[in-house]
Every structure is written in structure tokens, then in C-alpha cells.
Amino acid sequence: MLNYKTVNGYQIPDLKIPDEQVTLGRYGRMRKAYLKEYRKMTFNSLLLMGELTAHLAEIEQTAQKMVEQIVTQLAQAEGVTETMKENDPQRWTGLMNNFKHTAEEQMLNDLIYS
DSSP, rough: OOOEEEEEEEEEHHHHHOOOOOOHHHHHHHHHHHHHHOHHHHHHHHHHHHHHHHHHHHHHHHHHHHHHHHHHHHHHHOOOOOHHHHHHHHHHHHHHHHHHHHHHHHHHHIITTO
16 A cells, blocks of 8 residues: 655655665566566556565565476476486486476466466
8 A cells, every 4th residue: 555645735655665675586587577568567566565576586486496396396207316317417417407498488487477
């Protein structure tokens, strides 16, 4: 909810910059850019309400957890183990990179660009 104050007979929003400094990661910055470009009303609303930073931090955490979870599920489904990592590191690396790419694509569609 916005609070207003009277200045010289005019009602203006009482906006305050949050003291909280959060370093955004890759996914938080991607979400911010998406909101700023394609969801301007949502971006401005979150910004005016002082909730943008908290929203972006939550998106960052959720995105990281989602990617880790999906990669783990894909690795288990394909039978990728630590033994494979020791015996055939090149194949293991390729599979894990593919899993991460797949997980990020799914997360981007479900979380960042929604």
C-alpha cells in the first residue's frame, strides 16, 4: 500500500528506497530485465511498493534450487553416478552439461519468463 504525504498542497507518494542491498545473481538479473521489458506494469508496481528486490532475490533462490533439483532428477533417470565420473569423466561432463542446459531451459520457461 502506498502512503502519501502533502507537500505544498499536493499529495505525492511517500517513496522510500529500501536499505537492503542484495547482490542479484544471473537469474535475478534475467527476471528483472524481463519484467522491465515485457511486464512494465508489474515491474513498476513492485518497484513502487518496495518489493522488487525481495521478489528478485526470491526468484534467484527458487531458480537455483529448481535447476539443481531437475539436474539431479535427470541424472538419476539416466543412471549417471559418481562411478561414471571416475571411469569416464568426459562422458559424465557432457551428460551433466546437457542436463544443466535442459534444466535451465525448463526453469526459464516456468519461472523467469512467466
